[in-house]
């Protein structure tokens with residue numbers, strides 16, 4: 403007893419200055435999502451450059467892009483166009499790859515659950531600073547992983563609360579790139595000592611960057627976008643190399659300015675912004691100017707698959723390639739139409755017996771804030787389980803395009819009273835519509 407009390411009294415003298423840790427996750431798979439894994443490997447290098455020890459960084463991604471047969475530079479990944487672009491795959495140490503990369507793994511890693519993760523997990527403690535970076539597709543209240551169910555805002559909230567109760571950080575900075583990512587941190591407060599920065603607000607897409615003609619590296623077009631606008635904005639700003647003098651405040655201000663196609667939002671503890679982005683000496687004098695970064699046109703992530711397929715069609719060199727590219731354009735268009743039909747069907751069924759002005763239009767088109775997490779979580783899982791699967795990897799019934807309809811589920815959940823239908827009834831409607839679409843003979847997988 404006495405000894406313990408003494409030890410406690412002397413403890414502060416022995417406590418080391420906090421260390422820095424990072425967890426990076428890319429949530430997609432497939433060559434057409436090249437940009438997410440390029441962003442993630444680039445982030446890995448930025449973390450190292452900023453002074454974080456390699457043993458304190460954990461990276462998870464499908465890792466199916468660098469060595470994809472579609473990659474014109476086998477075994478390499480580029481996150482920036484041009485002849486000076488560096489291969490970010492080189493030295494990018496991936497801890498978890500392939501099938502194991504799921505939302506559950508992400509939770510296990512950030513909450514330090516070694517038994518669950520089956521590998522390296524975050525082992526930070528109360529004096530440490532933790533940086534988390536997630537890059538992928540998302541929708542209202544959801545983000546995707548390359549395997550397994552989508553990850554719900556309520557799951558993320560629980561994981562962050564668990565990290566806090568386990569004293570896993572002094573300060574936590576979370577940069578998230580995804581459509582509607584502004585909906586993922588609804589209950590983070592300043593008391594949580596978390597600063598979350600999102601690529602978009604709760605009701606808009608995020609944007610791909612270095613696409614089409616701009617995806618050219620060392621004289622060759624990669625055939626997929628190289629990056630995402632929010633991600634390359636903070637990564638290239640970090641690359642400038644002012645780690646020990648640039649604050650998060652400065653970086654976020656610059657990133658917000660450059661990410662001008664969506665609204666970068668901040669949540670939680672703004673006092674963290676006075677910290678510097680790294681703890682190694684500055685590499686340069688002066689400040690970056692727009693001329694330090696390649697120019698390009700951003701492309702709405704929701705339209706990216708189609709835009710990339712059309713680009714491939716326009717630039718196909720042989721008849722065979724042209725035919726294949728055209729087929730892909732048609733398949734993507736058909737899959738979108740089919741997804742739209744499913745969600746229109748859900749709304750029609752939810753509204754059919756309701757006396758409400760423009761019920762269907764309201765359920766499809768409004769942008770209600772998500773509050774009823776339990777209802778939304780339930781409906782999101784049902785779409786995952788029951789709706790037609792459109793992508794080889796994709797998250798069950800969800801895909802990069804139809805995640806925009808997660809907003810529709812939020813609209814339904816927030817209108818239970820007006821519709822006279824509770825979550826269970828809405829769930830049955832979705833099961834019916836998705837089940838019917840899944841049963842149709844011509845399943846469309848792109």
Ligand SMILES: *[C@@H]1O[C@H](CO)[C@@H](O)[C@H](O)[C@H]1NC(C)=O
Pocket residue numbers: 485620621
């Ligand atoms: C970039 O490299 C390619 C191939 O190595 C070359 O053909 C091209 O002229 C270079 N472009 C510039 C602007 O130097």
Ligand SMILES: *[C@@H]1O[C@H](CO)[C@@H](O)[C@H](O)[C@H]1NC(C)=O
Pocket residue numbers: 660662663692
């Ligand atoms: C966004 O920034 C880019 C590059 O600075 C600029 O070319 C473009 O016009 C801006 N777009 C909008 C909508 O402000």
